[in-house]
Amino acid sequence: MSPQPAAPALPSWLTWWQRPFPDANTLLLPGQRPALVDTGFVGHADETAAWARAHAGTVDLVANTHWHSDHVGANALLQARGAAIAAGAPEAEAITRRDPGCCAAEYLDQPVAPYTVDLALDDGQILRLGDADWEVVRTPGHTPGHLALWQPEERLLVVGDALSDYDVGWVNLALDGLDAATTALASLKRIADLGPRVILPSHGPIPADPEAAFAVALRRAQRLVDDPDGAVWYGARRIFAFALMIRGGIPANEVEPYLTARTWLTDAARLLNMAPEALAAELVTTMLHSGSIVLRHGRLHAAAAHTSVERETLRVPYPRAWPAAEPR
Ligand SMILES: [Zn+2]
Structure with missing residues (x-):
């Protein structure tokens, strides 16, 4: 080298x-x-x-x-x-x-x-x-x-x-x-x-x-x-990997309901002319196959290097529930 x-x-x-x-x-x-x-x-x-x-x-x-x-x-x-x-x-x-x-x-x-x-x-x-x-x-x-x-x-x-x-x-x-x-x-x-x-x-x-x-x-x-379809797949893979990272993985049997409840996933499915369930399943299969996600002790994890996050720190409101911006 x-x-x-x-x-x-x-x-x-x-x-x-x-x-x-x-x-x-x-x-x-x-x-x-x-x-x-x-x-x-x-x-x-x-x-x-x-x-x-x-x-x-x-x-x-x-x-x-x-x-x-x-x-x-x-x-x-x-x-x-x-x-x-x-x-x-x-x-x-x-x-x-x-x-x-x-x-x-x-x-x-x-x-x-x-x-x-x-x-x-x-x-x-x-x-x-x-x-x-x-x-x-x-x-x-x-x-x-x-x-x-x-x-x-x-x-x-x-x-x-x-x-x-x-x-x-x-x-x-x-x-x-x-x-x-x-x-x-x-x-x-x-x-x-x-x-x-x-x-x-x-x-x-x-x-x-x-x-x-x-x-x-x-x-x-x-x-x-x-390749717009490729761009949609690329975004979906990045978003899903990030979701796994901040949650310390997701139990394998909860992954499909998690994914099909996400707007980014249903939007991507629409652009790809797929059913959300089919996209969720194919996303998991192809990412396991490529090694970008791994199954460990019944949970799917992102393979890329990442640090752990305390679960309670994720409990912040979505912007629709943010308090009004105060003039400063
Ligand atoms: Zn960004």
């Missing part, structure tokens, strides 16, 4: 925390305005806040790449301790008006503790994080409000779930429309054109070769455009 190329060097003024699922990677920018980019899963909010405190003291600002549960889980806790929350404009507005679709939390059955957004971010806006200025780059696709953050002096690019070293973000054709894959591809091309020196993804390691990572991601994103 040839030696792995080393990841590009990071400036000393940021701290990168690569985390296994169900947490997104977390980026800390200490300095004049200590800031966090993304805050992990709700089940690990204490751990996220303690890590930030140890490395930066207080956190003044949290910026979210998007509102999925693995990116916004400690928002509520950090906000209670004085941090302001910044998020992409369409998601910020939906959270402020307590839209029941917030965070796709109910749709995906992924708990999020209630938070409010103090600062809505738009394309081209300059955001001070730590001691450096970052530019907001709207990158819809994985979610409609997804954004990347660009630091031009150091050529750093925070990409959220737009791509990782081995993967590209799944798209939700049922929720976001059949052109979501095309939108994601256009966003990917836009950020590839920035020519970053360092890609900071939300999952997995920092790619050693940013250009090669973009080449792979663009090919994968194009496949999602060319």
Whole structure:
């Protein structure tokens, strides 16, 4: 085997925390305005806040790449301790008006503790994080409000779930429309054109070769455009694996009723012209076959590396039951 190329060097003024699922990677920018980019899963909010405190003291600002549960889980806790929350404009507005679709939390059955957004971010806006200025780059696709953050002096690019070293973000054709894959591809091309020196993804390691990572991601994103059924299957596999991770697995005999009660599953079945029961069964069979889920002691588990979550931390209300956002 040839030696792995080393990841590009990071400036000393940021701290990168690569985390296994169900947490997104977390980026800390200490300095004049200590800031966090993304805050992990709700089940690990204490751990996220303690890590930030140890490395930066207080956190003044949290910026979210998007509102999925693995990116916004400690928002509520950090906000209670004085941090302001910044998020992409369409998601910020939906959270402020307590839209029941917030965070796709109910749709995906992924708990999020209630938070409010103090600062809505738009394309081209300059955001001070730590001691450096970052530019907001709207990158819809994985979610409609997804954004990347660009630091031009150091050529750093925070990409959220737009791509990782081995993967590209799944798209939700049922929720976001059949052109979501095309939108994601256009966003990917836009950020590839920035020519970053360092890609900071939300999952997995920092790619050693940013250009090669973009080449792979663009090919994968194009496949999602060319094969909508494949895109639906891809999303279903990712959502199901995440559900298994945050629950410590699901008893094998409860999996089908769990799946067929989920809106994401019935929506996917509709797009694939399948009965929900048939999709649930085929999802389990194909994922067992590929080794992405495993059966252990009567429970199905996700095979990918992940850390455990305390069951009671999942007990937070869906956004439809969140208290009204108080003006701050
Ligand atoms: Zn996401």
